[in-house]
Amino acid sequence: MSAVLAIRLLLPPGGEPNDAVIVGDIRSADLTRASQYDILIPCGGSPSPRPYPVGPGRYVVSASLPSGLVLTRSAVAVEGRETPVDFTMTDSPYETHAWQYLMGNIEPGAVYHGAAPSPTAEPVAPRSTVAAASPPDGPVPGAAVDLTALATWIGDCPPARCSFAAVLTLAQAPPGTPVAASIGSGGPGVPVEPFDAGGALTPLYRFGPAGPLGASGGPAGERQFLVVEAAGSVRLVTLPLPWGDAEVEVLVNLRQSPTGSAVSVAVRDADVGAGLAYLAQGALDTAARLFTDVESTLYSGLDNPLAAAAGCYVLIGTDHTPGETRWDPWLERLADGFPWLGDGAILRAVRLLRRSRGDRRDVRRGRDALIEAFDRGIPFYTLGLSWLVDGLAAFPEDPACARRLDEARRLSWLVDTREPFLILDLRQRRT
Template sequence: MSTALAVRLFLSSAGESNDAVIVGDINSADLTGESRRNILIPCGSSPRPASYPVTPGRYVVSAALPSGLVLTENAVAVEGQETPVDFVMTDSPYETHSWQYLMGNIEPDSVYHSPAEVPLAASVASRSIVAAAGPDDDAPGAAVDLTALATWIPDAAPTSCSFASMLALGRNGPEPQVARLIAHGEPRVLPTPAVRGEAVSPLYRFGPDGPVGAPGEPVGERQFLVVETAGSVRLVTLPLPWGTTEVEVLVNLRQSPTGSAVAVAVRDPAVGAGLAYMSQGALDMAARLFTDVEAMLYSKLQNPLAAAAGAYVLIGTDHSKGVTYWDPWLDRLADSFPRISDGAILRAVRLLRRGSPDRARARDGLIEAFDRGIPFYTLGLAWLVDGLSAFPDDPECVRRLDEARRLSWLADMREPFLILDLRQGSTR
């Protein structure tokens, strides 16, 4: 048998699959062994370890969590043996929340259930959804209603997804239910998930047919979740459908470890963590998980949202000049799904970044992307703003840039999918 380190990470489980893959490193501690960068670490309740051949010696193995936290374990590789290196993250506050815990969206059990108060962050952007919604003159310790109303929009009206419509929602103040202004049909209020009596961090799950365990109306091409609590309103983009994979929405009514009051995660075993890396700007790490972008873009366009994610990572890490073999795939993504503005954004930004002499085509692509409506991905909104900024003398681009930039001020830029805070007046 060769000398190797067998690496894996354990998560708690509520009797369901919670498999994932994250990125890590193997570094020689005595400077005599072989270091390995960007290894893949299987995660789950009983994951099969990934074996990495090394030379005998002492090593420090690190696991880079999507939250930015890095775990480390020491290991001694013995000649002719496979040495186990087990990371343990089984201290999620609830087994149902283990995926969110891995993503860094909720605290460990010892912190979450501690009687000690969590200090309130000074930054408005990092304050809890309830604290941010409260009047500035509220007395410390004043009672706050820790409940949330979650309304599912199974099919948004196409006109409601425009930048102008979204900005209008943010200006309208405490108007009627936001969901009714967006939905094509009838929105549905969801019951609070039963999580052992805990309602402070409700977790909602969605599958191809809508809420897990309670599918309802036929779903459309664009779905949202509206989360309302204590005067605060978040409009949450649901990245659906994502094949047969479930999507989780965590509503954190207490102080969030990331600062995001609402977090969206796709429970995709292969690339779910990659989406979180992408939102943190760690595109090189995300690229280690999006290894099959060719298949996503060319042969598997039945999941265009996954293809778009792969394209964001590809464009963000491959700075090739001139036309590449994968540029036509971006055309296919952009042309095949007109209601997904991300495809048009990706194609236009690629034209700008590769130094194409045809700037008019890039300009027209950015205008087309804007006119399709808001993107699914937060990174798409950032790239759209950046792209439109490249045409400061074009009145059509300037007008659209103004709206896109103002919408970006309402977006939670820490999240992979677009989440808009439509009621920020009380926090300013």
């Protein structure tokens, strides 16, 4: 009979389902026992702990949070017993924001409720905050910044209006240009009320497959966006919808840490929601543990092409097999079957170029896929834009690639690189 460590991570009771998972490790404290890496840790208000058999002895158990933080607990495993190892993250500022707290998009409750110093703001830019620091739940000094946010849902964006050229033109438009009306096909868009205002400083918006929860809007198309206007900035937020039956959250954080994002998008997918955050960090090996666990589901029918694309980013980023792989046919189906998904063409291009080994046919096909990806419009994934820029840059003497590279590179300057999905700051407030 062996010892067992029963591991889980607790979120605020009642705030989240109990089937989400993150990644962690079990390490022998004295190096005399076998360690276990990339274990899955269930998360929720009252999740059942996952048992891991170990040899008797002392261990250090770690939980790698999607935010990049690592929690650790010491545990003594006793022969014939099950030892509980509970991590806690119950200090979310609001129960409704527990998922955002787990993803690392919001500060602990003490920051928002007066028991800790407010974070220090930094100059507004695509990779920084949108509001000056203030006393908890109090006014901004000198009322320099209006702590309100206006969100407008664009349910059906025509392909021509989410092209690189169209979005760059909108970013260069004079202040006051109506972004929502310029992007959508059905007028000025649908104003969206927050699911939870979070004391007005952290409004949270939730979306289902057909658009905002609790709001009646127009038809939902293949590209949906949210236009967020806050503190002098206008952001065009890519909504990864539909994502099967899962909901998508958009958090507008008007008082966040200097390293946090002003707007964050998270998918409430218990299987791979945390994996998307690992993907945004660049922790592809960690993300791979979650995507590999549900790989067959992702690709069996490509019912969720956005999730399948995320899985392909992880696979290509971690598997450098030069020859054919078991997932190459899935990648071809993803690229060919969803012409509105620029990420599918980006993934095909990168795969072809990496495995080409100088083969002119694969190089040419990869080059053509890059051009196709660009012409499909801005991608869903931030990593996709980065890979597109890198790919086009590999053909500096090709006029068609060089022209597209210029526009893709200029668009990348507007992107919040910490977010998994493309968020563009179209009106950078300058000081």
